[in-house]
Amino acid sequence: MKSFYITTAIDYANGSPHLGHAYEKILTDVIARYRRLKGDQVYFLTGTDEHGQKVQQSARQRGIAPQEFVDAVSQEFRDLLPKLEISNSDFIRTTEERHKRVVTSVLQQLYDRGDIYRAEYRGFYSTRQEQFLQEKDRLPDGTWPEIFGEVTEIVEPNYFFKLRDHQAWLIEFLTQNEGFIFPKYRQKQVLEFLREPLNDLCISRPRERLEWGIPLPFDAGYVTYVWFDALLNYYSAVADRPGIWPADWHVIGKDILVPPHAVYWPIILKVAGLPLPKGLLVHGWWMQSGAKMSKSTGNVLNPLDLVTEFGADAFRYFLIREMNVGQDSDFSRQLFLTRYTSDLANDLGNLVNRTLNMTNRFAGGVVPAPEAAGEPEQELRALWDKTLGEYLPLCEGFQFHTALDRLFAFIRTINAYIEKLAPWKLGKSADPADAIKLRTALATMAESLRLATVALRPVMPAATDKIMAVLGATASGTWEEELAWGHRLTGAKVAEAMVLFPRPAPPAPAKA
Ligand code: MSP
Numbered sequence: 196m197k198s199f200y201i202t203t204a205i206d207y208a209n210g211s212p213h214l215g216h217a218y219e220k221i222l223t224d225v226i227a228r229y230r231r232l233k234g235d236q237v238y239f240l241t242g243t244d245e246h247g248q249k250v251q252q253s254a255r256q257r258g259i260a261p262q263e264f265v266d267a268v269s270q271e272f273r274d275l276l277p278k279l280e281i282s283n284s285d286f287i288r289t290t291e292e293r294h295k296r297v298v299t300s301v302l303q304q305l306y307d308r309g310d311i312y313r314a315e316y317r318g319f320y321s322t323r324q325e326q327f328l329q330e331k332d333r334l335p336d337g338t339w340p341e342i343f344g345e346v347t348e349i350v351e352p353n354y355f356f357k358l359r360d361h362q363a364w365l366i367e368f369l370t371q372n373e374g375f376i377f378p379k380y381r382q383k384q385v386l387e388f389l390r391e392p393l394n395d396l397c398i399s400r401p402r403e404r405l406e407w408g409i410p411l412p413f414d415a416g417y418v419t420y421v422w423f424d425a426l427l428n429y430y431s432a433v434a435d436r437p438g439i440w441p442a443d444w445h446v447i448g449k450d451i452l453v454p455p456h457a458v459y460w461p462i463i464l465k466v467a468g469l470p471l472p473k474g475l476l477v478h479g480w481w482m483q484s485g486a487k488m489s490k491s492t493g494n495v496l497n498p499l500d501l502v503t504e505f506g507a508d509a510f511r512y513f514l515i516r517e518m519n520v521g522q523d524s525d526f527s528r529q530l531f532l533t534r535y536t537s538d539l540a541n542d543l544g545n546l547v548n549r550t551l552n553m554t555n556r557f558a559g560g561v562v563p564a565p566e567a568a569g570e571p572e573q574e575l576r577a578l579w580d581k582t583l584g585e586y587l588p589l590c591e592g593f594q595f596h597t598a599l600d601r602l603f604a605f606i607r608t609i610n611a612y613i614e615k616l617a618p619w620k621l622g623k624s625a626d627p628a629d630a631i632k633l634r635t636a637l638a639t640m641a642e643s644l645r646l647a648t649v650a651l652r653p654v655m656p657a658a659t660d661k662i663m664a665v666l667g668a669t670a671s672g673t674w675e676e677e678l679a680w681g682h683r684l685t686g687a688k689v690a691e692a693m694v695l696f697p698r699p700a701p702p703a704p705a706k707a
Contacts, residue, residue, distance in 0.1 A: 353399045483527065
């Protein structure tokens with residue numbers, strides 16, 4: 196089996212999970228499930244990023260120890276995973292021993308090789324962003340942008356990682372590996388960023404300013420800069436598991452591509468003598484009315500509200516159907532409700548209900564064998580072959596929103612086929628030719644619904660299991676075999692009709 200290693204970013208253990216965090220997990224999970232169905236041995240890592248100034252401050256404000264604080268927050272992130280049907284193999288916390296051990300050993304190795312040096316640092320520091328700022332970060336009027344919060348000038352000796360020495364190599368690498376970053380235009384942005392000379396990276400924080408971090412192995416007066424620590428999670432989680440590193444994809448948001456993932460990370464790996472990941476998959480942001488959702492702007496939507504109300508599958512479907520991976524997407528409850536009602540309640544839910552209902556009414560609940568496939572059946576089958584021929588490559592290229600668009604067009608065509616064949620009319624006819632048509636129609640409905648359901652598996656794991664169960668389907672063969680038109684349900688006993696996606700209650704009328 197081919198091994199496939201995929202990661203999400205590790206979330207700051209500094210606040211509760213929100214829609215952006217949920218989305219990234221779901222996107223990664225869809226890819227992980229897709230690869231598993233294709234036969235890969237998948238290792239899927241997620242986790243929490245637990246060191247740094249912000250965590251230290253938040254813990255202090257609450258009057259508790261940082262460890263106690265991150266234990267609670269990390270648990271919240273962990274608890275979210277099963278609720279979203281995330282099939283991760285591992286969950287890493289940067290406060291775990293296995294992680295600290297790797298960070299410490301890489302630091303020592305880099306120090307011994309001379310890639311880390313000590314120097315006096317003078318600079319403007321943003322506590323909120325936990326980074327030193329540069330002159331070019333100032334606004335035209337000389338002040339600092341608000342996102343940096345309070346900015347103070349600091350002079351202190353620190354440790355630096357030699358980035359600049361590897362700038363030419365990185366440019367060369369990115370130029371030769373065009374598909375390293377998805378979408379491609381992001382790779383161009385990185386190359387653009389690399390036109391300016393790189394500064395070496397300050398990887399230490401003096402203990403008196405920051406205690407909550409991994410101590411530098413060669414100077415106990417300092418802890419490790421949180422990004423240097425955090426990036427190594429992808430490797431530390433699997434360092435003891437042979438055959439997994441390097442990662443196939445790191446799934447990250449656009450805000451953490453440059454410089455951490457596109458500049459620091461490849462250089463750290465190169466210097467540590469480790470193979471580079473095969474790619475960085477960069478998604479956009481979920482916005483509300485054009486603004487990024489974040490704690491500080493207060494427009495954070497609790498993803499769990501929709502999950503509790505409509506189920507994880509509907510939530511996953513909406514996020515994957517709506518977001519063109521790479522671009523930003525707008526979120527609103529209204530957009531969710533519109534998709535839910537049209538695609539899930541009407542198109543898919545109705546199809547399931549009708550198929551079960553008619554199979555029970557006209558065939559004693561047993562899927563009949565097709566007898567006389569006429570033009571409508573051949574057209575539907577041809578459409579399936581075309582849909583599948585597009586669906587798989589679209590998934591392969593992370594174009595899930597278009598893949599789902601095609602799949603739901605197929606589902607609507609099944610519904611149109613049912614309208615056209617009108618089994619309820621055929622069922623009333625005494626003509627034996629109509630009885631044949633009826634059995635063929637019931638078989639065709641069931642088969643096309645089965646195929647659409649099998650294709651939907653990576654996106655809606657629980658709902659598709661349920662549909663397969665009520666159709667009386669038994670698992671057989673590989674995913675690709677199951678995706679081929681083949682009337683696999685002939686003779687299957689279906690369940691009673693049921694409503695899979697209940698229509699949301701209409702909003703209460705406004706009081707006069
Ligand atoms: N801890 C760092 C990542 C370290 S990875 C070695 C971090 N954490 S975060 O909690 O701020 O963000 C985690 C992920 O969620 C990032 O990939 C980020 O882009 C993503 N999102 C946060 N808000 C988002 C949206 N509103 N929309 C989509 N994803 C966004 O960065």
